[in-house]
Amino acid sequence: MDFLPLAFLMGLFGSLHCAVMCGPIMLGMPFQKQNLSAAAFQLLLYQFGRVFVYSLLGMLVGVLGESITVFSNQQTLSTIIGILLIVFTLLQLVPNYVRRFSALQNHLMHPISKLMGYVFKLPLWGFFAGALNGIIPCGMVYLALATALNTGSFKDGGVFMFLFGIGTTPLMLMVSLGGIFIKRYISFNTQKLIPWFMFAMGLLLIIRSANLGIPYLSPAPTGLYGQAVDCK
Secondary structure: OOOHHHHHHHHHHHHHHHHHHHHHHHHOOHHHHOOHHHHHHHHHHHHHHHHHHHHHHHHHHHHHHHHHHHHOOHHHHHHHHHHHHHHHHHHOOOHHHHHHHHHHHHHHHHHHHHHHHHHOOOOOHHHHHHHHHHOOOOHHHHHHHHHHHOOOOHHHHHHHHHHHHHHHHHHHHHHHHHOOOHHHHOOOOHHHHHHHHHHHHHHHHHHHHOOOOEOOOEOOOEOOOOOEOOOO
């Protein structure tokens, strides 16, 4: 089951959430203290560092998925991940869980914020700032990693997260270059979108693993030479 075409679109549509959550971080970076060429160079390094870390994380979860498929198969793995995503979505309806998760996120953000202050002193600070941005706790990244896990491949996991990162780049560049904090222009809480993304992706993973014979959505299993297999 090939999920790579979904990766870029997931990043593109999910970048609205990324821009809102990471906008203040990007606007706090010292781009304005440099001339145009130096600022553009650091900005590109920032995006490269972010995508680089996403790709590394994708490779790691791809290896994990590959080891899991040794004991089961990709359809089973897809079903399990889909069910877990739906369960996590339902947990978002529990206020106590949401409070604890938010507290954990804030706790994890503290050391990253401290490191951010140190990297600005480095010559290639843009790359390291982007790399730190890549490990910031984020529901959208977790969702992408859960999908990359389902690729069951070191290479495909890395490529999936690379495409996801590329998909988030256009809007992140607009925030940086335009000097805007997009939350000013959005009247709803993008954090509330994450559970719906998770629920939809969970359903998609389960439907695809069912091999219902629906083109693109749930294709039938294929034989040795690519012919559809009759499971009856």
